Protein backbone atom coordinates (compact mmCIF):
# COMPACT_ATOMS: atom_id res chain seq x y z
CA UNK A 1 0.00 0.00 0.00
CA UNK A 2 1.48 3.35 -1.03
CA UNK A 3 -0.46 6.49 -0.09
CA UNK A 4 0.30 10.18 -0.53
CA UNK A 5 -0.16 12.79 2.16
CA UNK A 6 0.67 16.42 2.84
CA UNK A 7 1.63 15.48 6.38
CA UNK A 8 2.46 12.23 8.14
CA UNK A 9 2.74 12.36 11.92
CA UNK A 10 4.62 9.55 13.63
CA UNK A 11 3.25 9.10 17.16
CA UNK A 12 -0.31 9.62 18.37
CA UNK A 13 0.34 11.25 21.76
CA UNK A 14 -0.81 14.78 22.61
CA UNK A 15 2.06 16.24 20.59
CA UNK A 16 1.16 14.21 17.50
CA UNK A 17 -2.62 13.98 17.51
CA UNK A 18 -3.17 17.67 18.23
CA UNK A 19 -0.78 18.62 15.40
CA UNK A 20 -2.61 16.19 13.08
CA UNK A 21 -5.99 17.70 13.93
CA UNK A 22 -4.74 21.23 13.31
CA UNK A 23 -3.14 20.21 10.01
CA UNK A 24 -6.32 18.58 8.82
CA UNK A 25 -8.39 21.57 9.87
CA UNK A 26 -6.02 23.73 7.82
CA UNK A 27 -6.69 21.57 4.75
CA UNK A 28 -3.66 19.25 4.75
CA UNK A 29 -4.25 15.60 3.89
CA UNK A 30 -2.97 14.00 7.08
CA UNK A 31 -2.14 10.56 8.41
CA UNK A 32 -0.99 9.56 11.86
CA UNK A 33 1.06 6.42 12.52
CA UNK A 34 0.71 4.90 16.00
CA UNK A 35 2.26 1.66 17.21
CA UNK A 36 0.29 1.39 20.46
CA UNK A 37 -2.83 3.32 21.53
CA UNK A 38 -3.78 6.80 20.41
CA UNK A 39 -3.35 9.32 23.22
CA UNK A 40 0.25 8.36 23.95
CA UNK A 41 1.71 8.33 27.42
CA UNK A 42 -0.37 11.27 28.61
CA UNK A 43 -3.79 9.71 28.11
CA UNK A 44 -2.84 6.04 28.59
CA UNK A 45 -0.05 5.96 31.16
CA UNK A 46 0.59 9.50 32.37
CA UNK A 47 -1.33 12.68 33.11
CA UNK A 48 -4.87 11.29 32.93
CA UNK A 49 -4.69 7.96 34.84
CA UNK A 50 -2.45 9.48 37.54
CA UNK A 51 -4.91 12.31 38.12
CA UNK A 52 -7.71 9.75 38.45
CA UNK A 53 -5.67 7.91 41.10
CA UNK A 54 -4.88 11.16 42.87
CA UNK A 55 -8.60 11.97 43.00
CA UNK A 56 -9.20 8.66 44.81
CA UNK A 57 -6.34 9.47 47.20
CA UNK A 58 -7.76 12.92 47.82
CA UNK A 59 -11.16 11.40 48.70
CA UNK A 60 -9.49 8.86 50.97
CA UNK A 61 -7.52 11.59 52.74
CA UNK A 62 -10.74 13.52 53.27
CA UNK A 63 -12.58 10.47 54.62
CA UNK A 64 -9.68 9.74 56.98
CA UNK A 65 -10.18 13.17 58.50
CA UNK A 66 -13.96 13.36 58.13
CA UNK A 67 -14.49 13.45 61.88
CA UNK A 68 -13.27 17.06 61.73
CA UNK A 69 -16.45 17.86 59.84
CA UNK A 70 -18.66 15.75 62.07
CA UNK A 71 -18.73 12.46 60.16
CA UNK A 72 -17.78 9.20 61.74
CA UNK A 73 -17.04 5.95 59.97
CA UNK A 74 -16.47 2.61 61.47
CA UNK A 75 -14.29 0.28 59.49
CA UNK A 76 -13.63 2.66 56.61
CA UNK A 77 -12.43 0.42 53.79
CA UNK A 78 -11.21 0.93 50.26
CA UNK A 79 -11.28 -1.37 47.27
CA UNK A 80 -7.89 -0.96 45.59
CA UNK A 81 -8.91 -3.01 42.55
CA UNK A 82 -11.80 -0.62 41.92
CA UNK A 83 -9.57 2.41 42.37
CA UNK A 84 -7.16 1.10 39.73
CA UNK A 85 -10.05 0.04 37.48
CA UNK A 86 -11.60 3.50 37.66
CA UNK A 87 -8.31 5.06 36.56
CA UNK A 88 -7.94 2.58 33.67
CA UNK A 89 -11.55 3.20 32.53
CA UNK A 90 -11.01 6.95 32.50
CA UNK A 91 -7.84 6.49 30.44
CA UNK A 92 -9.67 4.22 27.97
CA UNK A 93 -12.58 6.63 27.66
CA UNK A 94 -10.15 9.43 26.81
CA UNK A 95 -8.32 7.40 24.17
CA UNK A 96 -11.64 6.49 22.55
CA UNK A 97 -12.25 10.23 22.41
CA UNK A 98 -9.03 10.64 20.39
CA UNK A 99 -10.16 7.87 17.97
CA UNK A 100 -13.37 9.83 17.48
CA UNK A 101 -11.46 13.08 16.88
CA UNK A 102 -9.36 11.39 14.19
CA UNK A 103 -12.51 10.26 12.36
CA UNK A 104 -14.20 13.62 12.80
CA UNK A 105 -11.19 15.41 11.33
CA UNK A 106 -10.75 12.87 8.50
CA UNK A 107 -7.27 11.83 9.58
CA UNK A 108 -6.10 8.39 8.47
CA UNK A 109 -4.90 6.40 11.45
CA UNK A 110 -2.30 3.83 10.42
CA UNK A 111 -1.57 1.21 13.06
CA UNK A 112 2.07 0.17 13.16
CA UNK A 113 5.59 1.39 13.77
CA UNK A 114 6.75 4.25 11.61
CA UNK A 115 10.29 4.44 10.21
CA UNK A 116 11.54 7.23 8.02
CA UNK A 117 13.22 5.77 4.96
CA UNK A 118 13.92 9.10 3.29
CA UNK A 119 12.79 12.66 3.88
CA UNK A 120 9.56 12.05 2.01
CA UNK A 121 8.72 8.45 2.96
CA UNK A 122 7.49 6.72 6.08
CA UNK A 123 7.50 2.96 6.10
CA UNK A 124 4.97 1.34 8.46
CA UNK A 125 5.91 -2.00 10.01
CA UNK A 126 4.06 -4.54 12.10
CA UNK A 127 5.34 -5.81 15.46
CA UNK A 128 7.50 -8.39 13.68
CA UNK A 129 9.21 -5.68 11.61
CA UNK A 130 7.43 -6.58 8.37
CA UNK A 131 6.50 -3.64 6.19
CA UNK A 132 2.71 -3.26 5.98
CA UNK A 133 2.51 0.10 4.27
CA UNK A 134 4.41 3.00 2.76
CA UNK A 135 3.36 6.63 3.08
CA UNK A 136 4.69 9.40 0.89
CA UNK A 137 4.61 12.79 2.61
CA UNK A 138 5.43 16.40 1.86
CA UNK A 139 6.09 16.83 5.57
CA UNK A 140 6.77 14.44 8.42
CA UNK A 141 6.40 15.27 12.09
CA UNK A 142 8.24 13.09 14.61
CA UNK A 143 6.13 12.99 17.77
CA UNK A 144 7.29 9.71 19.25
CA UNK A 145 7.55 10.97 22.83
CA UNK A 146 9.58 9.26 25.51
CA UNK A 147 9.70 6.52 28.10
CA UNK A 148 10.96 6.15 31.66
CA UNK A 149 14.72 6.32 32.09
CA UNK A 150 16.39 3.60 34.15
CA UNK A 151 19.40 3.97 36.40
CA UNK A 152 22.35 2.34 34.62
CA UNK A 153 23.01 -1.08 36.10
CA UNK A 154 19.59 -1.38 37.76
CA UNK A 155 17.66 -4.42 36.63
CA UNK A 156 14.06 -3.50 35.89
CA UNK A 157 11.74 -6.48 36.44
CA UNK A 158 8.36 -4.73 36.32
CA UNK A 159 7.31 -6.28 39.64
CA UNK A 160 9.60 -5.07 42.39
CA UNK A 161 11.62 -2.59 40.39
CA UNK A 162 9.04 -0.64 38.45
CA UNK A 163 8.42 2.53 36.47
CA UNK A 164 5.40 4.82 36.61
CA UNK A 165 3.62 2.59 34.11
CA UNK A 166 3.57 -0.46 36.44
CA UNK A 167 2.79 1.81 39.41
CA UNK A 168 -0.50 2.61 37.69
CA UNK A 169 -1.86 -0.90 38.07
CA UNK A 170 -0.29 -2.69 41.03
CA UNK A 171 -2.68 -5.31 42.41
CA UNK A 172 -2.45 -3.92 45.95
CA UNK A 173 -0.51 -1.21 47.76
CA UNK A 174 2.89 -2.64 48.72
CA UNK A 175 3.81 -2.53 52.41
CA UNK A 176 6.74 -0.29 51.58
CA UNK A 177 7.93 1.55 48.51
CA UNK A 178 11.11 3.49 47.84
CA UNK A 179 10.77 6.09 45.14
CA UNK A 180 13.93 7.21 43.39
CA UNK A 181 13.42 10.72 42.07
CA UNK A 182 11.28 13.45 43.58
CA UNK A 183 10.03 15.07 40.39
CA UNK A 184 6.30 15.38 39.80
CA UNK A 185 5.90 11.66 38.99
CA UNK A 186 7.75 10.56 42.15
CA UNK A 187 5.80 12.85 44.47
CA UNK A 188 2.43 12.02 42.89
CA UNK A 189 2.90 8.28 43.38
CA UNK A 190 4.43 8.92 46.82
CA UNK A 191 1.26 10.71 47.90
CA UNK A 192 -1.01 8.13 46.28
CA UNK A 193 0.57 5.02 47.81
CA UNK A 194 1.16 6.65 51.20
CA UNK A 195 -2.55 7.54 51.37
CA UNK A 196 -3.44 3.88 50.87
CA UNK A 197 -1.13 2.68 53.61
CA UNK A 198 2.26 2.12 51.98
CA UNK A 199 5.36 3.19 53.92
CA UNK A 200 6.96 5.54 51.40
CA UNK A 201 10.57 6.74 51.23
CA UNK A 202 11.50 9.25 48.54
CA UNK A 203 15.18 9.60 47.59
CA UNK A 204 16.30 12.66 45.67
CA UNK A 205 19.79 13.60 44.52
CA UNK A 206 19.07 17.34 44.43
CA UNK A 207 18.69 19.53 47.55
CA UNK A 208 14.91 19.85 47.11
CA UNK A 209 11.98 17.70 46.11
CA UNK A 210 10.34 18.92 42.88
CA UNK A 211 13.76 20.34 41.96
CA UNK A 212 12.49 22.33 38.99
CA UNK A 213 9.59 23.91 40.88
CA UNK A 214 9.56 27.14 42.83
CA UNK A 215 11.45 26.56 46.10
CA UNK A 216 8.44 27.69 48.16
CA UNK A 217 6.34 24.95 46.58
CA UNK A 218 8.93 22.26 47.19
CA UNK A 219 9.59 23.27 50.81
CA UNK A 220 5.85 23.44 51.58
CA UNK A 221 5.23 20.04 50.01
CA UNK A 222 8.20 18.55 51.86
CA UNK A 223 6.81 19.83 55.16
CA UNK A 224 3.33 18.41 54.42
CA UNK A 225 4.74 15.06 53.27
CA UNK A 226 7.04 14.65 56.27
CA UNK A 227 4.24 15.59 58.67
CA UNK A 228 2.09 12.88 57.10
CA UNK A 229 4.82 10.28 57.55
CA UNK A 230 6.51 10.12 54.15
CA UNK A 231 10.30 9.84 54.57
CA UNK A 232 12.30 12.14 52.30
CA UNK A 233 16.07 11.86 51.75
CA UNK A 234 17.35 14.78 49.67
CA UNK A 235 20.96 15.29 48.52
CA UNK A 236 21.18 11.53 48.49
CA UNK A 237 22.56 9.42 45.69
CA UNK A 238 21.42 5.92 44.87
CA UNK A 239 24.61 3.91 44.31
CA UNK A 240 22.95 0.59 43.55
CA UNK A 241 19.61 -1.18 43.70
CA UNK A 242 19.60 -4.93 44.35
CA UNK A 243 16.67 -7.18 43.75
CA UNK A 244 16.01 -10.13 46.08
CA UNK A 245 13.09 -12.55 46.19
CA UNK A 246 10.96 -10.56 48.62
CA UNK A 247 12.56 -7.13 48.77
CA UNK A 248 14.64 -4.50 47.05
CA UNK A 249 17.70 -2.98 48.71
CA UNK A 250 19.21 0.34 47.71
CA UNK A 251 22.63 1.55 48.70
CA UNK A 252 22.47 5.29 49.33
CA UNK A 253 25.26 7.79 49.80
CA UNK A 254 25.11 11.34 51.14
CA UNK A 255 27.44 13.85 52.79
CA UNK A 256 27.26 11.91 56.07
CA UNK A 257 28.32 8.66 54.49
CA UNK A 258 25.61 6.32 53.45
CA UNK A 259 23.07 3.68 54.38
CA UNK A 260 21.11 0.78 52.94
CA UNK A 261 17.33 0.87 52.73
CA UNK A 262 14.95 -2.00 52.03
CA UNK A 263 11.46 -1.89 50.57
CA UNK A 264 8.94 -4.25 49.01
CA UNK A 265 9.05 -2.29 45.81
CA UNK A 266 11.16 0.39 44.14
CA UNK A 267 9.70 2.95 41.76
CA UNK A 268 12.32 4.52 39.52
CA UNK A 269 11.15 8.00 38.53
CA UNK A 270 14.32 9.77 37.45
CA UNK A 271 13.06 11.21 34.17
CA UNK A 272 12.47 10.20 30.59
CA UNK A 273 14.43 9.36 27.49
CA UNK A 274 13.31 9.93 23.93
CA UNK A 275 11.80 7.21 21.72
CA UNK A 276 14.21 7.72 18.87
CA UNK A 277 15.43 4.22 18.17
CA UNK A 278 14.40 2.56 14.92
CA UNK A 279 13.08 5.76 13.39
CA UNK A 280 15.80 5.79 10.77
CA UNK A 281 17.12 9.14 11.96
CA UNK A 282 20.84 8.37 11.81
CA UNK A 283 20.48 7.13 8.25
CA UNK A 284 19.12 10.45 7.10
CA UNK A 285 21.59 12.55 9.05
CA UNK A 286 19.64 13.79 12.08
CA UNK A 287 21.94 14.61 14.97
CA UNK A 288 21.16 12.62 18.11
CA UNK A 289 22.37 13.57 21.55
CA UNK A 290 21.86 11.88 24.94
CA UNK A 291 18.99 9.69 23.70
CA UNK A 292 17.12 12.54 22.11
CA UNK A 293 17.08 14.65 18.96
CA UNK A 294 19.76 17.32 19.28
CA UNK A 295 18.25 20.77 19.58
CA UNK A 296 21.54 22.72 19.65
CA UNK A 297 21.61 25.36 22.35
CA UNK A 298 18.04 26.48 22.01
CA UNK A 299 16.30 27.86 25.07
CA UNK A 300 14.02 25.36 26.84
CA UNK A 301 10.76 26.64 25.36
CA UNK A 302 12.07 26.22 21.82
CA UNK A 303 12.86 22.56 22.35
CA UNK A 304 9.16 21.99 21.90
CA UNK A 305 9.00 23.78 18.57
CA UNK A 306 8.89 21.80 15.37
CA UNK A 307 12.51 21.80 14.25
CA UNK A 308 13.80 21.91 10.74
CA UNK A 309 16.14 19.03 11.11
CA UNK A 310 17.64 18.65 7.68
CA UNK A 311 17.26 19.17 3.95
CA UNK A 312 14.99 22.17 3.92
CA UNK A 313 11.67 21.94 5.68
CA UNK A 314 10.63 18.36 5.55
CA UNK A 315 10.93 16.70 8.91
CA UNK A 316 9.94 18.27 12.17
CA UNK A 317 10.12 17.29 15.77
CA UNK A 318 7.44 18.05 18.30
CA UNK A 319 6.77 17.11 21.89
CA UNK A 320 3.47 17.98 23.55
CA UNK A 321 0.94 20.27 21.90
CA UNK A 322 2.60 23.63 21.50
CA UNK A 323 1.35 26.83 19.96
CA UNK A 324 4.39 27.32 17.66
CA UNK A 325 3.56 24.02 15.92
CA UNK A 326 0.06 25.29 15.12
CA UNK A 327 1.51 28.49 13.69
CA UNK A 328 3.83 26.40 11.52
CA UNK A 329 1.02 24.09 10.35
CA UNK A 330 -1.14 27.04 9.42
CA UNK A 331 1.66 28.66 7.42
CA UNK A 332 2.45 25.39 5.58
CA UNK A 333 -1.20 24.85 4.73
CA UNK A 334 -1.45 28.41 3.41
CA UNK A 335 1.72 27.96 1.34
CA UNK A 336 0.28 24.76 -0.16
CA UNK A 337 -2.96 26.46 -1.14
CA UNK A 338 -1.16 29.36 -2.86
Ligand SMILES: Cc1cc2nc3c(=O)[nH]c(=O)nc-3n(C[C@H](O)[C@H](O)[C@H](O)COP(=O)(O)OP(=O)(O)OC[C@H]3O[C@@H](n4cnc5c(N)ncnc54)[C@H](O)[C@@H]3O)c2cc1C
Nearest residue numbers: 011013014015035040041042046047113114144145319320
Ligand atom coordinates in the same frame (compact mmCIF):
# COMPACT_ATOMS: atom_id res chain seq x y z
C1 LIG B 1 3.16 9.17 35.19
C2 LIG B 1 3.16 10.41 34.32
C3 LIG B 1 2.37 11.49 34.67
C4 LIG B 1 2.37 12.64 33.88
N1 LIG B 1 1.58 13.69 34.26
C5 LIG B 1 1.56 14.81 33.50
C6 LIG B 1 0.73 15.91 33.85
O1 LIG B 1 0.01 15.87 34.83
N2 LIG B 1 0.76 17.01 33.05
C7 LIG B 1 1.56 17.06 31.92
O2 LIG B 1 1.55 18.08 31.23
N3 LIG B 1 2.35 16.02 31.57
C8 LIG B 1 2.37 14.92 32.33
N4 LIG B 1 3.16 13.85 31.94
C9 LIG B 1 4.01 14.00 30.74
C10 LIG B 1 3.18 13.71 29.47
O3 LIG B 1 2.63 12.42 29.53
C11 LIG B 1 4.10 13.83 28.26
O4 LIG B 1 4.75 15.09 28.30
C12 LIG B 1 3.31 13.71 26.97
O5 LIG B 1 2.69 12.44 26.90
C13 LIG B 1 4.24 13.91 25.78
O6 LIG B 1 3.46 13.84 24.63
P1 LIG B 1 4.07 13.35 23.26
O7 LIG B 1 2.96 13.35 22.28
O8 LIG B 1 5.29 14.14 22.98
O9 LIG B 1 4.58 11.85 23.51
P2 LIG B 1 3.84 10.54 24.02
O10 LIG B 1 2.65 10.84 24.82
O11 LIG B 1 4.92 9.69 24.60
O12 LIG B 1 3.32 9.85 22.68
C14 LIG B 1 4.18 9.30 21.75
C15 LIG B 1 3.43 8.24 20.98
O13 LIG B 1 4.25 7.82 19.92
C16 LIG B 1 4.12 6.43 19.74
N5 LIG B 1 5.30 5.97 19.03
C17 LIG B 1 6.59 6.00 19.45
N6 LIG B 1 7.43 5.58 18.48
C18 LIG B 1 6.64 5.28 17.41
C19 LIG B 1 6.91 4.80 16.10
N7 LIG B 1 8.16 4.59 15.67
N8 LIG B 1 5.86 4.58 15.28
C20 LIG B 1 4.57 4.81 15.69
N9 LIG B 1 4.27 5.26 16.92
C21 LIG B 1 5.29 5.51 17.76
C22 LIG B 1 3.98 5.89 21.15
O14 LIG B 1 3.35 4.63 21.16
C23 LIG B 1 3.12 6.98 21.79
O15 LIG B 1 1.75 6.68 21.67
C24 LIG B 1 3.18 12.69 32.71
C25 LIG B 1 3.97 11.59 32.34
C26 LIG B 1 3.95 10.46 33.14
C27 LIG B 1 4.82 9.28 32.73
